[in-house]
Amino acid sequence: MSYRLSVDGRLERGEQTRRLIVRRAAEIASAEGLETLSIGRLAADLGLSKSGVFALFGSKEDLQLATVRAARESVVSEVVRPALAAENPLWAVIELWLSYSERRVFPGGCFFSSVRPEFDSRPGRVRDEIASLGREWEGLFERLARDAGLPDPAQLAFEIVAILDAANANSMLYDDASAYDKARVALRARIAMPTGTEINVATPNDTSIASSGSSTT
Amino acid sequence: MSYRLSVDGRLERGEQTRRLIVRRAAEIASAEGLETLSIGRLAADLGLSKSGVFALFGSKEDLQLATVRAARESVVSEVVRPALAAENPLWAVIELWLSYSERRVFPGGCFFSSVRPEFDSRPGRVRDEIASLGREWEGLFERLARDAGLPDPAQLAFEIVAILDAANANSMLYDDASAYDKARVALRARIAMPTGTEINVATPNDTSIASSGSSTT
Numbered sequence A, B: 001m002s003y004r005l006s007v008d009g010r011l012e013r014g015e016q017t018r019r020l021i022v023r024r025a026a027e028i029a030s031a032e033g034l035e036t037l038s039i040g041r042l043a044a045d046l047g048l049s050k051s052g053v054f055a056l057f058g059s060k061e062d063l064q065l066a067t068v069r070a071a072r073e074s075v076v077s078e079v080v081r082p083a084l085a086a087e088n089p090l091w092a093v094i095e096l097w098l099s100y101s102e103r104r105v106f107p108g109g110c111f112f113s114s115v116r117p118e119f120d121s122r123p124g125r126v127r128d129e130i131a132s133l134g135r136e137w138e139g140l141f142e143r144l145a146r147d148a149g150l151p152d153p154a155q156l157a158f159e160i161v162a163i164l165d166a167a168n169a170n171s172m173l174y175d176d177a178s179a180y181d182k183a184r185v186a187l188r189a190r191i192a193m194p195t196g197t198e199i200n201v202a203t204p205n206d207t208s209i210a211s212s213g214s215s216t217t
Helices: A002-032 A039-046 A050-057 A060-084 A089-102 A111-119 A125-147 A153-174 A178-191 B002-032 B039-046 B050-057 B060-084 B089-102 B111-119 B125-147 B153-174 B178-191
Strands: none
Touching (some): A002 A060, A002 A111, A039 A050, A060 A111, A060 A125, A089 A178, A111 A125, A111 A153, A111 B111, A111 B153, A125 A153, A125 B153, A153 B111, A153 B125, A178 B153, B002 B060, B002 B111, B060 B089, B060 B111, B111 B153, B125 B153, B153 B178
């Protein structure tokens, strides 16, 4: 019994450490990319032993994959889950994602905007995962647009993702938050959402609402 | 006199070598980013001596800056100059840029789409140059939209760049050329260009037209 407790305790600590590491890895990657990630640097940043970090991931590719998945989880909990509980989920995903990017939840802006161009010419498991999550993200908008009865949902989904990415990219490159306003203007006009339609969603930190939403997958 | 000729000859050869190097550098950077560029690798790729390449650029930052400027020149000669000579220059820039991205003039797709997220969190001369060229690019669309009498040219320019970047990004990440069609559909609807309006521009290789266009700066 005490043996089991000890094992469980170690497993739990291992899981906590793993989460800490991928969180820090995603922060670094949002600004500097996934290729510059090194187990040595992460260990130094977090005051952990290099062998301890290595034991949790094994390879740089495994660390990169875990980081990509952690970034997805962050978008799900901060954006998707609360949005799906809102009255107008399509518009709520848009607004919550713009806020997510604008608040710099990741210091380098949207994690995926940073790593997509980095990996789109590098065949392998990391690229496959990033592409799969990109399709999932565009597919979410397509489904929500269809549910809202909007015409040509696949076309609309492409355009929504384009405008959101541009808002994030311009705000990062030009230090100019007006890109978020331009994105809202563009999407309000495109989705023919009456101006002044306010969304009614919980703030991302309201976990009671967030956890009651359905999953995207 | 023979001394001058010799110096001129060397200068010319130096300039040709420089162009060869930045061209190769831009190709690499479009796929792998500017940070992974190394003078050693470029020298090996091109069969040049490392000291010879170093003598032409001096520092990695100077090489990166020269590469960014060479990529701009490529866009000017392949897209902007011929488009400005067309009947509908706004639409011609759009069509020629989509073709430029689709033909993979740079193997990693649009050079700037690759290096923007890489440098948007790295303060310095390279980031400043990339930001300045990004504003120049968006400013070109703003000016052409204003010349065409379209409302809110700054807003439209933001949206055009967003859609073009998304076409390039999706085609790279998903190996899916349909993103270019989605971009055309989106921009035709947005600019209220009647479907079937054909542009009449010279092909990018027609240098007689290209060289007669005006500059963008």
